[in-house]
Amino acid sequence: xxxxxxxxxxxxxxxxxxxxxxxxxxxxxxxxxxxxxxxxxxxxxxxxxxxxxxxxxxxxxxxxxxxxxxxxxxxxxxxxxxxxxxxxxxxxxxxxxxxxxxxxxxxxxx
Amino acid sequence: xxxxxxxxxxxxxxxxxxxxxxxxxxxxxxxxxxxxxxxxxxxxxxxxxxxxxxxxxxxxxxxxxxxxxxxxxxxxxxxxxxxxxxxxxxxxxxxxxxxxxxxxxxxxxxxxxx
Numbered sequence: 001x002x003x004x005x006x007x008x009x010x011x012x013x014x015x016x017x018x019x020x021x022x023x024x025x026x027x028x029x030x031x032x033x034x035x036x037x038x039x040x041x042x043x044x045x046x047x048x049x050x051x052x053x054x055x056x057x058x059x060x061x062x063x064x065x066x067x068x069x070x071x072x073x074x075x076x077x078x079x080x081x082x083x084x085x086x087x088x089x090x091x092x093x094x095x096x097x098x099x100x101x102x103x104x105x106x107x108x109x110x
Numbered sequence: 111x112x113x114x115x116x117x118x119x120x121x122x123x124x125x126x127x128x129x130x131x132x133x134x135x136x137x138x139x140x141x142x143x144x145x146x147x148x149x150x151x152x153x154x155x156x157x158x159x160x161x162x163x164x165x166x167x168x169x170x171x172x173x174x175x176x177x178x179x180x181x182x183x184x185x186x187x188x189x190x191x192x193x194x195x196x197x198x199x200x201x202x203x204x205x206x207x208x209x210x211x212x213x214x215x216x217x218x219x220x221x222x223x224x
Contacts, residue, residue, distance in 0.1 A: 031212065033212050033213060041148075041201045041217075041218050041220060042216075042217035042218055043205075043215040043217075043218065044215075045212060045213065045214060045215065048212035086153065086154070088154075088213075097144065097156060097159050098205065099156070100146075100153045101153065102153045
């Protein structure tokens with residue numbers, strides 16, 4: 001089965017609202033990284049958060065390793081936040097191989 | 111900071127021909143380089159993982175004969191798509207890591223096959 005599951009698949013918000021993206025993984029992850037894919041396709045690393053809570057700007061990620069889940073919270077969303085958000089995990093085998101979820105498509109309306 | 115440059119940004123090749131894409135790590139040592147493909151409307155599939163001084167490991171459905179990869183040093187990697195066909199179109203990303211850090215990705219090479 002799919003090792004990394006993201007929800008929701010898509011999300012539409014009004015500008016200023018908060019977004020909550022979820023990531024569940026089927027095995028213990030040694031790395032958990034959130035990415036943003038721009039409409040043109042390039043992938044930008046947002047947060048590297050294998051455990052605990054991390055903040056950067058309007059982004060907060062909380063990873064609970066024991067429960068095999070991570071969330072990405074976007075506060076006061078802006079239209080420029082629109083795009084696809086991926087979480088990716090690395091298996092504990094030390095292979096340095098990232099496995100990506102299927103992504104959450106976020107649309108922020110003005 | 112750590113940067114990964116990937117080129118070309120986009121390319122068009124005729125069906126049955128081959129194209130090569132390159133990945134350059136700047137500001138860190140790319141011990142591990144992973145090549146991914148994002149087909150239209152899909153997530154990222156790992157093609158292969160290359161670690162310096164180790165054999166390149168290909169994922170199921172991807173072979174060295176089709177996607178030969180070179181990783182000659184800690185700053186450079188290249189991958190060729192041989193005999194490209196329609197199903198090979200998509201965005202190809204390289205991601206590099208020191209092995210102890212998170213991955214840094216390039217901007218991708220978008221391949222269109224005609």
